[in-house]
Amino acid sequence: MSSLRANPLIDGLEPYDPKYLPARVMISANENTTDVPAEVRAAVLARLADLPFNRYPDPLANDLRDALAHTWGLERGNVIMGNGGDELLFNLALAFGGEGNALLNVPPTFSVYENNAQLTGTAVVNVPRRADFSIDEDAVIARASQGDVGLVIITSPNNPTGTLAGRAFVERLLDATRAVVLVDEAYSEFAAPGSSVADMVPAHDNLVVLRTFSKAYALAGVRMGYLLTSPAVVSELTKVRQPYSVDAVSQAIALEVVEHKEAFVPVIDRIKAQRAVLFEGINALSGATAYPSEANFLLVKIDDAIHAGVVWQRLFDAGVLVRDFSRGALTRNCLRVSVGTPEENAVFLSAFADALKG
Numbered sequence: 001m002s003s004l005r006a007n008p009l010i011d012g013l014e015p016y017d018p019k020y021l022p023a024r025v026m027i028s029a030n031e032n033t034t035d036v037p038a039e040v041r042a043a044v045l046a047r048l049a050d051l052p053f054n055r056y057p058d059p060l061a062n063d064l065r066d067a068l069a070h071t072w073g074l075e076r077g078n079v080i081m082g083n084g085g086d087e088l089l090f091n092l093a094l095a096f097g098g099e100g101n102a103l104l105n106v107p108p109t110f111s112v113y114e115n116n117a118q119l120t121g122t123a124v125v126n127v128p129r130r131a132d133f134s135i136d137e138d139a140v141i142a143r144a145s146q147g148d149v150g151l152v153i154i155t156s157p158n159n160p161t162g163t164l165a166g167r168a169f170v171e172r173l174l175d176a177t178r179a180v181v182l183v184d185e186a187y188s189e190f191a192a193p194g195s196s197v198a199d200m201v202p203a204h205d206n207l208v209v210l211r212t213f214s215k216a217y218a219l220a221g222v223r224m225g226y227l228l229t230s231p232a233v234v235s236e237l238t239k240v241r242q243p244y245s246v247d248a249v250s251q252a253i254a255l256e257v258v259e260h261k262e263a264f265v266p267v268i269d270r271i272k273a274q275r276a277v278l279f280e281g282i283n284a285l286s287g288a289t290a291y292p293s294e295a296n297f298l299l300v301k302i303d304d305a306i307h308a309g310v311v312w313q314r315l316f317d318a319g320v321l322v323r324d325f326s327r328g329a330l331t332r333n334c335l336r337v338s339v340g341t342p343e344e345n346a347v348f349l350s351a352f353a354d355a356l357k358g
């Protein structure tokens with residue numbers, strides 16, 4: 001049989017593989033390893049009891065948009081929902097990428113951005129981070145102000161490095177370019193208060209802030225994310241989105257979570273405290289160094305004398321799943337460890353100490 005006539009854009013593309021394997025301690029995907037609080041689950045189930053399953057959902061999820069606009073001090077027209085942040089990332093590439101438009105990417109960062117660029121025929125311009133993973137701010141601004149860039153993505157805190165972008169830098173960047181600037185704040189709830197740039201949305205029509213329910217709000221399995229941006233950007237995105245991508249069940253669950261957001265604060269605070277415990281625990285070991293992080297994970301550099309891939313396997317054999325970044329050019333010999341519960345972190349630290357010894 002002749003070969004399938006696949007889209008040339010996907011020729012040679014590696015599918016995104018989250019490398020999710022069953023394990024006793026799953027700290028590889030930056031989830032909140034504590035599920036939604038019992039009282040929130042009860043409220044969700046009550047709301048679902050009389051939800052019509054036979055009708056299409058509200059395509060734009062306007063109740064959620066209103067609730068989130070209220071939370072952020074914005075208008076409904078500043079909010080657009082998506083089937084996870086992932087769908088919104090793809091839609092941004094469709095709407096602001098394409099032939100003649102480049103993505104300015106700041107690696108090492110979330111690999112999905114580059115995949116989306118390839119899928120949408122968007123050129124990728126990489127401005128790599130420095131050795132300490134800080135952004136080369138002047139280089140990003142200089143490149144973003146050239147006319148070919150349609151989309152700039154700044155991840156703050158960055159995945160997998162945990163590094164924050166400075167607010168002053170984002171403001172300078174917004175003023176310097178007509179490209180859409182996406183600040184991906186998927187992990188922002190774990191960062192220093194006041195580090196989000198969401199408050200800059202009203203003053204900059206080219207700013208897009210991504211937020212998700214998958215991390216701090218423990219809804220990775222539900223698939224719900226949103227953008228805070230200008231009505232002009234929302235209007236472009238409504239041209240490319242799938243009309244019913246945000247289903248009625250997910251809308252109902254997310255609405256209940258927004259209404260109970262205070263119930264998540266104790267777990268978020270515990271994760272931040274546990275991040276410090278994990279950081280100190282790792283850096284007390286010889287053979288590994290954790291980078292400082294403002295997210296719910298730590299990037300850990302394994303000393304060159306030991307292969308990170310071997311350490312990953314020893315951890316997995318001990319029932320602990322972490323993420324192997326060791327083959328990335330800019331994350332050589334690194335593993336990424338999500339912050340779990342105190343018990344999970346203790347199991348990890350003990351297994352990690354053993355794995356480093358061999």
Ligand code: PMP
Nearest residue numbers: 084085086110159186212214225
């Ligand atoms: N942005 C970043 C930086 C992420 O790490 C992730 C999740 N891995 C997402 C966006 C998307 O998350 P979700 O689709 O679950 O909302």
